[in-house]
Amino acid sequence: MNYKYTILTILLLSLTVVSCKNDFLDQKPDHVISEELVIHDVDKLKRLLVGSYNEVSGSNYLGRILYKRSAVKSPDFRFVQTIYNPREYEQIEYRYEESGNNNGSAAVLWLQCYKVIGNLNLILANIDDAIGDDVLRKQIKAESLALRGMIFFDLARTFAYPWIREKGLSQGIPLKLDPNEVVIERGSLIQTFNQIVKDLQTAENLMQEDDLSSGSSKYMTKIAVRSLLARVYLYQENWQMAMDYAQKVLNVMPEEKLMGLDSYSFSDYTSESIFELSVGNDNSSGSNGLGAQFDYRSGGQGDVLATQSFIDLLQEYEGDPRANLFMKDKEGKQAAFVKYINRSGGAGLSMHNIPVIRLSEIVLIAAESCAHGATGGDEKALYYLNVLIKNRTTDFQKNKATVGGLELLRRIAKERRRELALEGHEIYDLIRTGTLIERRQSDHVNTGLNSNALTIAATSPKTIYPIPANEIVASGMKQTNGY
Numbered sequence: 001m002n003y004k005y006t007i008l009t010i011l012l013l014s015l016t017v018v019s020c021k022n023d024f025l026d027q028k029p030d031h032v033i034s035e036e037l038v039i040h041d042v043d044k045l046k047r048l049l050v051g052s053y054n055e056v057s058g059s060n061y062l063g064r065i066l067y068k069r070s071a072v073k074s075p076d077f078r079f080v081q082t083i084y085n086p087r088e089y090e091q092i093e094y095r096y097e098e099s100g101n102n103n104g105s106a107a108v109l110w111l112q113c114y115k116v117i118g119n120l121n122l123i124l125a126n127i128d129d130a131i132g133d134d135v136l137r138k139q140i141k142a143e144s145l146a147l148r149g150m151i152f153f154d155l156a157r158t159f160a161y162p163w164i165r166e167k168g169l170s171q172g173i174p175l176k177l178d179p180n181e182v183v184i185e186r187g188s189l190i191q192t193f194n195q196i197v198k199d200l201q202t203a204e205n206l207m208q209e210d211d212l213s214s215g216s217s218k219y220m221t222k223i224a225v226r227s228l229l230a231r232v233y234l235y236q237e238n239w240q241m242a243m244d245y246a247q248k249v250l251n252v253m254p255e256e257k258l259m260g261l262d263s264y265s266f267s268d269y270t271s272e273s274i275f276e277l278s279v280g281n282d283n284s285s286g287s288n289g290l291g292a293q294f295d296y297r298s299g300g301q302g303d304v305l306a307t308q309s310f311i312d313l314l315q316e317y318e319g320d321p322r323a324n325l326f327m328k329d330k331e332g333k334q335a336a337f338v339k340y341i342n343r344s345g346g347a348g349l350s351m352h353n354i355p356v357i358r359l360s361e362i363v364l365i366a367a368e369s370c371a372h373g374a375t376g377g378d379e380k381a382l383y384y385l386n387v388l389i390k391n392r393t394t395d396f397q398k399n400k401a402t403v404g405g406l407e408l409l410r411r412i413a414k415e416r417r418r419e420l421a422l423e424g425h426e427i428y429d430l431i432r433t434g435t436l437i438e439r440r441q442s443d444h445v446n447t448g449l450n451s452n453a454l455t456i457a458a459t460s461p462k463t464i465y466p467i468p469a470n471e472i473v474a475s476g477m478k479q480t481n482g483y
Contacts, residue, residue: 040126042131042137042140045127051119052123054283056147059285061154063290064288069104072090073093073096073427073463075437076426078304078305080330081448096462097453098466103465103468107471116151121176121178123144124148143219152196157428159465160480161189162432163236164459169189175191197233200225201229204226209222212252215268221274223253227361228357230245230249230362231365233245235432242369243369246365247366250362255387258360258363261391264324264391266340266341266352268352269353270358275356279354284351287299287301289349289350290350291352305333305335306335317399355423361420363385364415371408385411431458431463436455437457461480466480466483467479467483
């Protein structure tokens with residue numbers, strides 16, 4: 001991949017669009033100003049960073065594709081067949097039929113992620129010598145590294161086999177770290193994770209101390225970086241480091257901050273918010289955005305519905321506030337799981353923030369890490385799991401966890417399904433833990449799903465995206481083994 005950078009300025013917001021002479025990552029902006037006007041000024045590089053946040057929140061990345069993909073490939077959600085707009089490219093993912101040439105949204109996500117990485121590399125290559133405030137310079141550098149580490153991680157868990165398959169010896173992803181270098185080598189997954197950790201830990205050391213005031217979580221902060229490191233180490237099966245970073249987060253944001261029975265909602269900047277992407281009039285994806293995929297009101301698509309298995313799961317606890325998120329769907333039933341609601345009253349325009357990581361996930365990471373042998377063992381794992389359960393049922397004594405060993409790990413996995421649904425975890429949790437993906441035929445009605453796609457091995461090539469064929473042809477990059 002050989003990128004050339006230009007800066008797109010619209011209404012005082014500077015964005016870059018990455019272009020490539022020879023491969024399919026080729027986009028040119030309509031309005032271009034000189035790159036030299038941007039790269040030597042700290043304030044203008046800050047605008048470029050803000051633009052990068054907007055690109056991450058767009059429908060081609062976290063604002064639809066990645067979160068929706070995670071839902072529809074899991075046993076908990078189904079993709080309803082529609083006649084008016086069948087969106088066959090998304091049906092391909094739902095049916096596990098991706099190939100290099102026919103790859104669902106793989107090419108779009110790949111392009112978008114490396115486009116943002118290109119923006120961030122441009123910032124990182126020039127921020128040290130740019131003219132401006134030193135405190136701001138340091139923060140911009142830290143946030144850029146943190147975002148790059150997060151994007152590399154999302155690429156790795158989507159385009160590379162999970163750590164559990166070969167303990168990191170399988171293919172990684174191309175690590176483009178400089179705006180002027182050409183990278184087609186993939187290296188190993190170990191090398192990929194080493195770079196992810198390096199980016200995040202460098203960002204952690206540069207970050208200012210945490211400001212937990214409302215709204216501060218719309219940007220990368222020290223607590224957000226530590227939370228992401230806990231997540232990364234969880235995927236790498238480094239249980240002690242995952243627990244250590246979860247504890248660092250809990251030292252600043254204790255479990256008392258968890259949303260409770262009367263405060264469970266997904267309004268902006270809840271008490272659990274650690275990092276969420278701000279979405280407003282200027283960067284909403286409208287009916288193509290995240291919320292509109294699950295809610296058909298106000299012009300939404302609403303074609304991703306909960307399966308009966310997931311509905312039953314959320315009925316197991318008495319008074320579970322998460323069960324209140326079910327609403328009427330386009331089939332006339334109560335299978336629309338509406339976690340994201342447009343601020344004006346409907347999700348059709350996807351006018352809502354996008355949670356990237358929040359306190360509930362950190363508590364569950366702590367529980368899972370301890371259950372796998374991190375300091376505290378099963379006793380501490382039960383403590384963290386029950387802290388969350390206590391805030392999700394009116395009958396805690398009946399529903400509290402008391403098991404150990406493998407049963408405890410299963411209970412934690414089930415709680416992750418309940419708590420983190422539609423936040424980009426469903427299918428990734430099954431893949432990273434090597435859990436067989438089993439979809440009941442009775443759950444997938446009105447979908448057109450072939451019975452052959454109901455049971456998939458977690459480490460099968462079908463669970464990860466192929467490298468887009470156009471990229472393979474143009475750059476000579478090696479396709480993923482198995483495709």
